[in-house]
Each structure stands twice: as C-alpha cells, then as structure tokens.
Amino acid sequence: MRRKPIDSNKQRVRGRIRVVRFVTFLLFLVLLSRLFYWQIIEGESLRAVAESQYVSIMKSFGSRGKILTSDGYPLVTNQDVYTIFVEPKDLKISSTELSKILSPYLAQSTLAQESTDEAGLKIMQNEWEDTIHQRLASNLQWISLKKKLPRNIKEEIEKLKISGVGFDREEMRYYPESSMSAQLLGFVGSDARGEEQGYFGIEGYFDRELRGKTGVIKQEKDAAGLPIAIGEFDFIHSRNGRDITLTIRRDLQYMLEEKLKAGMEKYGSVTAEAVIMDPKTGEILAMASFPSYDPLFYYKFDQQNYKQPLASDLYEPGSTMKILTVAAGIDAGVIEPDTVCDTCSGPREISGYTIKTWNNEYNPNSTVTEGLIHSDNTVMIFVAEKLPIPTFVDYLQKFGLDTKTNIELQEEATAPFREKWKELDIATASFGQGIAINGMQMLQVAQVIANDGELVKPRLVKEVIEDGKKAIETKTEVVRQVIKEETAEKVTSMMEQSALHGDAQWAVPKGYRIAGKTGTAQIPVAGHYDEEKTVASFVGFAPAENPRFVMLVKLREPQSSQWGSETAAPLWFEIAKELFIRLQISPDHSER
Amino acid sequence: MTDFIFRDQQVSVMRQMYVLFTVISLIALVIVNIFISGRMVSTGTEMRSIERAQVQLELEQKSLQAKLAEKQSLQHIKEEAKQLGYIPVSSVLHARQDVSVALR
Numbered sequence: 001m002r003r004k005p006i007d008s009n010k011q012r013v014r015g016r017i018r019v020v021r022f023v024t025f026l027l028f029l030v031l032l033s034r035l036f037y038w039q040i041i042e043g044e045s046l047r048a049v050a051e052s053q054y055v056s057i058m059k060s061f062g063s064r065g066k067i068l069t070s071d072g073y074p075l076v077t078n079q080d081v082y083t084i085f086v087e088p089k090d091l092k093i094s095s096t097e098l099s100k101i102l103s104p105y106l107a108q109s110t111l112a113q114e115s116t117d118e119a120g121l122k123i124m125q126n127e128w129e130d131t132i133h134q135r136l137a138s139n140l141q142w143i144s145l146k147k148k149l150p151r152n153i154k155e156e157i158e159k160l161k162i163s164g165v166g167f168d169r170e171e172m173r174y175y176p177e178s179s180m181s182a183q184l185l186g187f188v189g190s191d192a193r194g195e196e197q198g199y200f201g202i203e204g205y206f207d208r209e210l211r212g213k214t215g216v217i218k219q220e221k222d223a224a225g226l227p228i229a230i231g232e233f234d235f236i237h238s239r240n241g242r243d244i245t246l247t248i249r250r251d252l253q254y255m256l257e258e259k260l261k262a263g264m265e266k267y268g269s270v271t272a273e274a275v276i277m278d279p280k281t282g283e284i285l286a287m288a289s290f291p292s293y294d295p296l297f298y299y300k301f302d303q304q305n306y307k308q309p310l311a312s313d314l315y316e317p318g319s320t321m322k323i324l325t326v327a328a329g330i331d332a333g334v335i336e337p338d339t340v341c342d343t344c345s346g347p348r349e350i351s352g353y354t355i356k357t358w359n360n361e362y363n364p365n366s367t368v369t370e371g372l373i374h375s376d377n378t379v380m381i382f383v384a385e386k387l388p389i390p391t392f393v394d395y396l397q398k399f400g401l402d403t404k405t406n407i408e409l410q411e412e413a414t415a416p417f418r419e420k421w422k423e424l425d426i427a428t429a430s431f432g433q434g435i436a437i438n439g440m441q442m443l444q445v446a447q448v449i450a451n452d453g454e455l456v457k458p459r460l461v462k463e464v465i466e467d468g469k470k471a472i473e474t475k476t477e478v479v480r481q482v483i484k485e486e487t488a489e490k491v492t493s494m495m496e497q498s499a500l501h502g503d504a505q506w507a508v509p510k511g512y513r514i515a516g517k518t519g520t521a522q523i524p525v526a527g528h529y530d531e532e533k534t535v536a537s538f539v540g541f542a543p544a545e546n547p548r549f550v551m552l553v554k555l556r557e558p559q560s561s562q563w564g565s566e567t568a569a570p571l572w573f574e575i576a577k578e579l580f581i582r583l584q585i586s587p588d589h590s591e592r
Numbered sequence: 593m594t595d596f597i598f599r600d601q602q603v604s605v606m607r608q609m610y611v612l613f614t615v616i617s618l619i620a621l622v623i624v625n626i627f628i629s630g631r632m633v634s635t636g637t638e639m640r641s642i643e644r645a646q647v648q649l650e651l652e653q654k655s656l657q658a659k660l661a662e663k664q665s666l667q668h669i670k671e672e673a674k675q676l677g678y679i680p681v682s683s684v685l686h687a688r689q690d691v692s693v694a695l696r
Contacts, residue, residue: 073661077661079654080651080655151651151655174658176658178667180666221636222636226639227640227643228636229639511686587686
C-alpha cells in the first residue's frame with residue numbers, strides 16, 4: 001500500500017522526462033531547420049554580404065593598343081581624362097557656391113575641346129553655372145557633371161579640396177600629329193552598349209586586336225578598408241591591347257599630306273587622293289586623301305569623310321587602264337610595242353556606238369607605243385580586239401580587278417565583276433570606261449608592271465606588338481605572277497615614253513627615269529557621262545630601271561583644267577621630287 | 593605521514609607552476625597577436641601607399657610619353673624650325689662618285 005505513491009511519482013517524473021525529451025527534440029528540430037535555412041537556403045547571399053564587408057573587388061582596365069608609324073612613333077596613343085562627379089551628402093557648401101566655383105574650370109575645358117574663341121568663355125561659364133545648379137537639384141546620390149576633363153584642369157580643381165567632389169579616371173584616344181592620317185587610322189566611338197568600338201581604317205579593321213581586356217582584383221581588407229597582406233587574394237589580370245606598327249613612313253606621310261593639300265587648292269579639285277607603295281614588298285609608305293577630318297572630334301565632321309576613299313570609292317579609271325590593256329596584249333603575244341594599228345584612222349563603230357579619241361584627232365598607222373603616248377582610245381580597242389574576250393577578262397582578273405586587294409582597311413569596297421562581257425564592254429574597258437575599280441586596285445596594276453609582273457598583296461601593317469614583344473610580323477605576300485617579266489619590261493619602257501613624251505612632259509623631273517600614265521575619266525551622272533566633271537589621275541613608278549616606289553595621284557573634278565596631264569601629273573612629279581630626296585634616289589645621268 | 597604532506601606540497605607547487613605557465617603563455621600569445629595585427633595593419637597601409645604610388649607613376653609616365661610625342665610631332669618640329677630661321681631646301685645637288693670634286 002505504501003509503494004503506490006512512489007510509483008505514481010516515478011511515473012510522473014518519467015512523463016516529465018518524456019515531455020522534456022520531446023520539447024528538446026522539437027527545439028533541436030527547429031534549430032536544425034533554422035540552421036538549414038541560414039546555411040543552405042540563405043547561405044549564398046549571406047556569404048556574399050559578409051564577403052562584401054571584408055573583401056574589396058576592383059576592376060582594372062587594359063589600355064587600348066597604340067598605332068605606330070614604321071619608326072615607332074605613336075600616331076595614336078591614349079591619354080587620361082576624368083569624369084567629375086558630386087556626392088551631395090558629402091557637400092559642405094551650397095550648390096550655388098559650388099556652381100560658381102566649378103563653372104570657370106568646366107568652361108575652360110569645354111573651350112579647349114571645342115576650339116571656341118575666348119569671347120565664348122563668359123557665355124559658356126554662365127551655361128555651366130546653370131547646368132551644375134540644375135543637376136544638383138536632383139535627389140541622386142551621385143551626380144556626374146562633366147566627362148573627359150583634362151588632367152591639368154582636374155588637378156586644379158583638386159587643389160581646391162572641395163568635399164563631396166570626386167573624379168573617375170578613364171582613357172581616351174590622343175593624336176600627337178593631330179589629324180594626320182585620319183582616314184587611314186579611323187576613330188574610336190561607342191557601340192550600342194556604350195563600350196569603346198573602333199570604326200573605319202585601322203581602328204575598325206583591328207578593333208579586336210587593339211582592345212584592352214578588363215581584369216578583376218579580389219582582396220581581403222581590414223576594418224579600415226586597407227588590404228590585408230596575408231588575406232585572401234585573387235585576380236584576373238587586365239591586359240593592354242596590342243600595339244600595331246604600320247608600314248607608313250611618318251616623313252613621307254607628312255610630306256604627302258602637305259603636297260596634296262596644296263595641290264587640291266592649286267587645281268581647285270573637290271577631293272585629292274594619293275598613295276605611295278613599295279612595289280617589291282607591297283608596303284604602303286604613305287596614303288592620304290582630302291577632305292579629311294579630326295578623329296578626336298569625328299562627330300563634328302561629315303560622315304562622308306570617315307572612309308579612306310582610295311579603298312572605298314569606286315571610279316572609272318580612264319586612260320590609266322591602258323597600261324593593263326597593252327600589258328595583256330604583249331603578254332598574250334598578240335601585239336608588240338611597235339605593232340602598227342590599222343584601224344585607228346577614225347572613230348570606231350562598235351555595237352551601234354561610236355567611240356572617239358579624247359581630242360577627236362586620229363593618227364593612222366600609229367604604233368601601240370604611240371597610242372599609249374597619245375592616249376589613243378582607238379589603239380586600245382585595236383589591242384583588245386586582238387585578244388579573245390575570255391583572255392582579256394582573264395587578264396582583268398589576274399590583275400586583281402575582280403576582288404578586293406585585302407588591304408587592312410575596314411571600308412574597302414569593290415564593284416561587282418561583270419559576268420558576261422560583250423564586245424562593247426571589252427572595247428570601253430580597254431581605255432578605262434564602263435569598269436569601276438578602287439584606287440588601290442589601280443595602284444596594284446602599276447605595281448605588277450613595276451615588280452617584273454608579280455602581284456604582291458598591299459599591306460599597311462608591319463608588325464603587331466604584345467606586352468612590348470613582337471607577336472606577329474607581316475611578310476611580303478606574293479599573290480601570283482600576272483604577266484611575264486619581259487612583258488613588264490616592255491610595258492615599263494612604253495610607260496617611260498608616255499611620261500617623257502606625253503602631255504605632262506614639261507613637269508617630268510630631270511635626270512630620273514619615270515614610268516607613268518595619265519588618266520582623265522568622265523564621271524557618270526544619271527545614265528550619261530558629265531562633260532565637265534572628271535577624275536584626273538596619274539599612276540606611275542620610279543626609277544624605271546629599279547622601281548623604289550609606285551604612286552597613284554587622283555583629283556576629283558579639278559577646276560583649273562579637267563585633264564590629268566595638267567593637274568594630277570604635275571602634282572605626281574612634284575611629290576616624286578620629294579620622294580627622290582627622302583628615299584635617297586640619285587639622278588641617273590644616262591637619260592633615254 | 594610527513595611523506596604525504598611533502599607530496600601534497602609538491603603537487604600544489606606543480607599546479608601553481610602550470611597555472612603560471614598557462615597565464616604567461618596566454619599573455620605572450622596576446623602580445624604576439626597584437627604585434628602581428630599591428631604589423632598587418634601597417635603592411636596594409638604600406639601596400640595601399642605603394643599601390644597609389646604605382647598608379648601615380650604610371651599616370652605620370654603616360655603623361656610624359658604624350659608630351660614627348662607632342663614635342664616630336666613633325667608639325668611641332670616644323671614650327672620650331674621656322675622660329676629658328678630654317679627655310680626649306682630650294683635645290684638639291686647630287687655629287688657623282690665617278691667625277692672628282694677637287695679638280696685642281
């Protein structure tokens with residue numbers, strides 16, 4: 001009887017223990033589920049929050065590669081510029097005061113960028129005062145005031161020690177020779193995402209090579225935000241873009257641009273273009289055209305000026321094409337330089353069209369050489385007619401008139417090559433009409449003749465440099481043997497005669513053997529040729545016995561005279577005189 | 593009996609020694625920790641200042657390179673030459689190797 005209370009006590013205790021166990025188990029379960037929630041479900045975001053407190057992540061940007069001339073001088077490099085911003089919460093002066101302090105500096109920077117005169121400074125200063133005031137009126141945490149602030153102005157503002165004003169560094173292109181070679185270089189703008197993008201010229205063609213790569217540095221920091229030496233450190237290196245060394249010779253480029261500008265003014269042409277190439281290696285030594293633009297302020301210029309016209313503009317070459325016709329005829333063995341033309345006593349009737357000479361004068365029984373000297377269309381038709389149509393077309397293709405020259409310019413364009421050639425097409429093509437090519441293709445024709453009949457690929461890039469070391473070196477690329485060496489020699493001699501006895505003989509520098517040909521092509525306008533508007537050109541090379549350069553000069557719509565012999569040819573010879581000095585070519589006194 | 597008393601005293605001394613050693617070790621560890629932390633902090637400051645100096649030097653170098661390129665530009669050289677009184681060459685004479693220059 002006395003045992004019962006003890007048993008009931010025990011049972012009560014056991015019951016309590018069970019309850020405690022159950023509650024403990026429940027608590028443990030709750031704890032586990034909570035741990036699961038924090039560790040597994042929220043773990044990732046919490047780790048990120050914690051990491052953001054003790055790890056600093058910094059982005060580093062690789063610089064865009066430089067573009068250098070063959071002597072290593074930077075035609076395009078980078079300069080540091082700054083974005084000035086304001087953090088209103090840290091400002092200790094009023095927005096009115098701040099705008100009064102900053103406006104003279106920002107106006108000064110705008111003045112330098114937009115080349116405005118001093119008179120505009122005061123107006124600009126007032127404008128900036130209003131702009132700063134307006135921007136600071138917004139409730140943003142971070143307000144950008146001006147981009148592309150030069151370093152000197154940034155340093156001047158920094159000296160004022162205005163709390164709440166800061167700077168972000170970025171890079172922009174810098175052109176030490178200002179607008180020299182603008183169309184050759186292209187420019188850097190922004191793409192749809194606002195990232196740097198090269199357009200046209202070398203910048204466009206080699207955009208991927210030139211681009212720098214962004215890097216990331218992840219570093220553990222202490223409470224003061226300073227890096228911990230033995231802390232976690234992880235990085236992906238930023239990488240500078242590759243530098244590109246061009247084949248361009250700076251002295252020749254400068255001289256060519258000066259001469260071309262003067263020539264354009266002298267002859268009153270709408271455009272002026274010229275290119276100089278080493279015929280043996282295909283290296284472009286200089287290349288220029290006008291009107292041009294300033295790549296730093298490209299947005300202020302007509303978009304028409306962005307492209308390098310020697311590669312992008314198609315034109316009918318006119319009489320300069322005659323060197324190809326005679327080369328094809330001689331190479332195919334159907335004519336010789338002294339072959340007499342028996343169909344040249346008057347205008348030619350072909351497929352119902354009458355074809356005349358440029359001056360409507362005819363020289364019966366003239367030789368092919370004389371035909372080239374007098375730029376006689378009927379003689380060229382005579383040569384072309386001697387060749388079967390497919391053979392002539394084959395020569396056009398072998399000279400590369402059906403494909404791009406593949407020069408390293410983004411904008412190179414070619415006309416679609418005719419699939420079916422009729423008698424009239426061949427006749428007009430023989431003297432450079434009814435066929436459209438770009439300037440580089442015309443230069444290539446002369447290069448073949450200057451280089452013993454061998455076509456080499458024109459190139460603008462000498463080498464690509466990565467981290468100060470040569471990564472790629474370009475080499476002379478022989479495309480094909482277009483004509484026989486003997487043919488090239490004969491045509492060279494004929495071109496020499498053409499330069500020496502042609503209409504531009506008065507301008508030929510004494511003591512040098514020059515092979516060349518003038519061209520005057522009418523411009524097709526709305527289905528007919530404009531009588532007044534012409535493209536005057538001269539293509540040639542020198543010295544004829546051992547060509548060191550081949551050059552094309554092209555003037556569009558010259559006003560002083562429409563003829564190539566009176567405009568482009570004298571300009572060509574003037575440039576050639578400078579080249580003889582700069583390339584150290586001494587005169588040959590055994591003149592022909 | 594005296595043996596027991598002597599052993600108890602020995603154990604007590606040993607215990608005191610252990611406690612003392614532990615306390616001294618802990619103090620030493622704290623000092624080392626403070627020293628290392630101090631070093632780390634100063635190294636961090638040093639690292640930051642070196643990083644800043646590196647960035648500054650790189651900026652300086654870039655700025656100087658730009659200035660150098662500007663001074664070497666042909667446009668600048670032309671202007672400088674003009675100021676110094678140089679004029680373009682009007683005629684170029686070539687000397688031939690096969691003809692003696694000093695005839696007498």
